[in-house]
Amino acid sequence: MDWTAEANRNTVGPVVLRVHRAPPGSVTYSATAVTLTIAAGTRSATSAAVLPVSRGDRLLVVSSAAYNHDGLTVRGRLQP
Secondary structure (H helix, E strand, O other): OEEEEEEOOOOOOOEEEEEEEEOOOOOOOEEEEEEEEEOOOOOEEEEOOOOOOOOOOEEEEEEOOOOOOOOEEEEEEOOO
16 A cells, blocks of 8 residues: 545645554554655655555544645555
């Protein structure tokens, strides 16, 4: 899996996004090693970090800072 984060506007300060995962049937999320850092004044970040997932796993992204209300998209690409 590779990762892309894109904001609709430039960020005011740096924003660190960390991916968390919960196994199937659980509501307890644990931080993973996947982080994306959007530098101040930019709109995107990428990561080639690998995150093995199983069917039913749930993913959640937590931000270190507020970002523009126009939105932010995080995408992970599945690789068989």
